[in-house]
Amino acid sequence: MSRRREKRRIADGGLPPGAVIANTSQQIHVSPYGSAKKFYVDIHFKCKDCGVEDVWTGSQQKWFYEVAKGSLYATAVRCRPCRIRFNEQRGLQREQMDAADNAKQEG
C-alpha cells in the first residue's frame, strides 16, 4: 500500500524544501522591524578554524534561536569539534587567569 500524499505544493510563504518553520515569538527581536526568521534552512559554511565544510541544519538553528535564545545576527562559524575546542580553551584561559591571580596574591 503506497500512500501518495505528496505535500510538494509550496504553501503560503513559499517555503524552500527542507525548511524548518520558525516560531518567531520565541526569537530574540533586536528591532521591531525586524529580521525575524520565518523559517530555517540548512546553512553550508566553512569552519573559520580548520576550514572544513559543515552544515548548520534548520533544526539546529531553531534550537539556537528559540531555545538557546541566540542573537538573530549570530551564525555558525565553526564546525562542531572546533566549537568544542574553542569553548574548552576559553574555560582554560579563565582557569589560568584565576591561577595567575592566586599567584599574585601569594606575592
Ligand SMILES: [Zn+2]
Ligand atoms: Zn573546524
